[in-house]
Amino acid sequence: MQIPILKQGHVLVVCIHAALTDRDLLQLRDELALEIGQRRSHGVVIDVSALDVLDSFASRTLRGIAQTTWLRGAKTIVVGIQAEVAFAMVQLGLVMEGVETALDLEEGLALLATSEGASGGRD
Template identity: 65%
Template sequence: MQVPILKQGQYLIASIQGALGDQDLVQLRDALAEKVGRLRARGVIVDVTVLDVMDSFASRTLRDLAHMTRLRGAETVIVGIQPEVAFAMVQLGLTLEGVDTALDLEEGLAFLDKKMKRSRSRG
């Protein structure tokens, strides 16, 4: 299942629509790393609200995605991790270290806005 990626202002929003296989996740990671450059995005939001399982592979791929886009100059925030998914992740030892997360899409957008403002005022 392909993940649609929308551009909104300087952000890219990828909303996962259903269960993803490993290849789908890898494809999403690579597509976002490429689109950040082509569409000159400064921020990326990956909405995982519908994911009912986040296992080690999914966690690792999302973490790689966040680090890859950061190296390309865009900040990524993962939004919508469900409470029982978060519980299972912690039990597995998957903490998404070094990756920004937010409650939902709205909070994710607010988070990126704040980050952009900060980097502009520093700039």
């Protein structure tokens, strides 16, 4: 499944609207790593608000995406984790260490704008 990657200023926005296969998640990771360089993006927001499940592979892959994008010079924020999904992740011991989260897309974009302003941005 092709996942659209939208550009808003220096930020890439990914909205995941349906459960993804393991292959889809890995493809998203690879595409984001390329897009960051091609579009000179400073941040990535991944919106998972439509998902009612985040399994261990998806959690690990999102963490891997955040680490990959950081190595490419961009900060990643995962937004929209539903309360029930958060409860289940905690009960299953699924952690996303090093991954910033926000309540929704608006808050995620605001966090990126704040961190970019504090660091002076990247030219």
